[in-house]
Amino acid sequence: MSRSSWPLYEVFVRGKRGLNHVHVGSLHAPDDEMALRNARDLYTRRNEGVSIWVVKAEAITASSPDEKDPFFAPSGDKVYRHPTFYVIPEDVPHL
Amino acid sequence: MDLEREFERVVAADHRIEPRDWMPDGYRKTLIRQIAQHAHSEIIGMQPEGNWISRAPSLRRKAILLAKVQDEAGHGLYLYAATETLGADRAELTEKLVEGRQKYSSIFNYPTLTFADVGVIGWLVDGAAICNQVPLCRTSYGPYARAMIRVCKEESFHQRQGYELLLTMMSGTQQQRDMVQEAVDRWWWPSLMMFGPPDAESSNTEQSMLWRIKRHTNDELRQRYVDMSVPQADKLGVTFPDPELAWNADRGHYDFGEPDWTEFWQVVKGEGPCNAQRVEHRRKAHEDGAWVREAATAYAAKREKAA
Numbered sequence: 001m002s003r004s005s006w007p008l009y010e011v012f013v014r015g016k017r018g019l020n021h022v023h024v025g026s027l028h029a030p031d032d033e034m035a036l037r038n039a040r041d042l043y044t045r046r047n048e049g050v051s052i053w054v055v056k057a058e059a060i061t062a063s064s065p066d067e068k069d070p071f072f073a074p075s076g077d078k079v080y081r082h083p084t085f086y087v088i089p090e091d092v093p094h095l
Numbered sequence: 096m097d098l099e100r101e102f103e104r105v106v107a108a109d110h111r112i113e114p115r116d117w118m119p120d121g122y123r124k125t126l127i128r129q130i131a132q133h134a135h136s137e138i139i140g141m142q143p144e145g146n147w148i149s150r151a152p153s154l155r156r157k158a159i160l161l162a163k164v165q166d167e168a169g170h171g172l173y174l175y176a177a178t179e180t181l182g183a184d185r186a187e188l189t190e191k192l193v194e195g196r197q198k199y200s201s202i203f204n205y206p207t208l209t210f211a212d213v214g215v216i217g218w219l220v221d222g223a224a225i226c227n228q229v230p231l232c233r234t235s236y237g238p239y240a241r242a243m244i245r246v247c248k249e250e251s252f253h254q255r256q257g258y259e260l261l262l263t264m265m266s267g268t269q270q271q272r273d274m275v276q277e278a279v280d281r282w283w284w285p286s287l288m289m290f291g292p293p294d295a296e297s298s299n300t301e302q303s304m305l306w307r308i309k310r311h312t313n314d315e316l317r318q319r320y321v322d323m324s325v326p327q328a329d330k331l332g333v334t335f336p337d338p339e340l341a342w343n344a345d346r347g348h349y350d351f352g353e354p355d356w357t358e359f360w361q362v363v364k365g366e367g368p369c370n371a372q373r374v375e376h377r378r379k380a381h382e383d384g385a386w387v388r389e390a391a392t393a394y395a396a397k398r399e400k401a402a
Contacts, residue, residue: 005392008179025242026176028185030388031395042169045162046249065115 008057009035011042013049021053029054106307111237114180122306125299126236127183128197129308134174135192135199139373141167143207144216152210159256160213166249173242180238193378201359202289204367211264211271211278217257219279219286219324225250226320227290235307258327265332272332279328280336287351288359290317296356321349 006028012021024043029035035054044052063071079085088095098117105112112118141164148164151157175185191197202220207213228250231243264271291297291313303309311319321340328335339352361367 006388025173025238026179027172030391031398034391034395042172045166045169062115065113065117 006030009039009054010057010060011035011039012053012055013039013043014051015048016050021051024048026057106235109233109235109307111240112235113237121302122308123181125303125306125308126239127178127181129303130174130178130181130239130242131183131188131191132198132200134171134178134188135197136203137167137171137174138192139199139203139377141171142373142376143203143205143369144213146207147210147213150210151213156213156260163217163253163256166253170242170246170249173245174239177236177238177242181236189381193374193381195365195374198363200289201362201367202285203373204362204369205281205285206369208281209274209278211261211274212282214257214260214264214275215278215282217253217255218261218327219257219282220289221250221253221257222324222327223286223289223320225254226316226323230310230316233310239308258331261331261333275331276333279333283335283337284354284358287317287320287354288356288362290314290320292356292359318348321351325349 008026009029010026011024013024014021027035027038027042029038032054036052039052039054043049075081099119102112102116102118102122105116112122144160144167145164148157148160151160175188178188179185188197192199202223207216225247228243228247232240232247234240234243261275264275294300294312294314297313300309300312304312325335325340337352339350341350343350362370365371
């Protein structure tokens with residue numbers, strides 16, 4: 001049997017209702033069901049979560065760190081997307 | 096080179112290096128070695144205390160000890176997960192451990208002779224581990240730092256349960272108090288050695304500090320640990336077996352004696368009281384579990400086929 005025959009899963013936990021699921025780490029498991037149970041035992045031993053997502057690491061598509069500058073460049077020069085770009089007289093209320 | 100300059104800029108700015116960033120080979124190798132060694136320590140560290148689960152004196156102590164040993168397994172897994180973000184293979188690391196090709200903290204090569212050892216390990220050994228680990232929450236490699244944040248949160252329970260256990264024993268019979276003092280006498284020097292050799296002999300420290308993997312030297316952390324522990328010992332009513340231990344008002348720190356570094360290097364080299372036993376136990380557990388891993392894999396494959 002090959003050494004790493006259990007696939008790698010990434011684990012996301014929702015800390016409490018109203019919050020997003022957040023990546024907490026990874027683990028190996030033979031299948032989805034076991035991944036979920038292992039994630040419960042590994043990442044929520046102290047009530048750290050009310051919901052868990054597991055996903056095979058190979059199913060994630062990620063942006064490449066090598067091209068992070070060009071990839072995110074389109075938003076770099078659009079300062080007018082921020083509220084602070086606009087000058088409003090101080091005596092205008094609620095704006 | 097651009098990539099190297101970018102790496103250095105990120106580290107110097109105290110930002111974190113993340114898994115897919117470019118990093119020097121030495122940085123990657125140092126991290127894999129250090130994090131794997133740390134993970135192995137957590138896994139091997141389950142044994143000295145696991146030794147007492149079946150003989151814990153009450154259901155309360157047994158439940159606490161079980162939870163603590165389970166935490167150590169969890170800490171090992173967080174850390175193995177961090178090594179995998181660097182391209183290491185978890186199964187290969189386990190092989191290296193059971194074949195004696197990678198090390199773990201020498202402290203776990205000492206035996207746990209009485210139940211007081213469980214308390215002293217929580218108080219002193221986990222206390223020393225906390226001193227080492229708190230600065231690692233700010234280490235330059237993101238996944239390692241995040242794993243350490245989780246670990247540190249949980250270690251606090253470990254240390255407090257140990258100290259509380261000892262407080263309970265110290266309020267018992269004279270025999271129990273003697274048992275605590277005797278355990279402290281055996282664990283004090285090994286716990287000081289947990290910070291590694293003196294700075295002058297620590298080959299990895301300088302580069303690791305430059306890369307901000309390490310944030311303090313071995314001797315700095317050792318001093319911090321001594322300063323923290325002495326008042327706790329006073330409160331508990333035990334003494335440390337060091338005639339040179341004394342408050343130094345000029346320095347604002349405790350002076351203390353030199354650990355026996357010959358013993359330290361012997362244990363590192365594999366000649367401690369329990370080295371062979373610890374590795375053998377880990378190897379056996381790994382091999383005994385092989386059929387479970389294989390059965391789960393076969394079951395997953397069968398279900399995938401059916402689907």
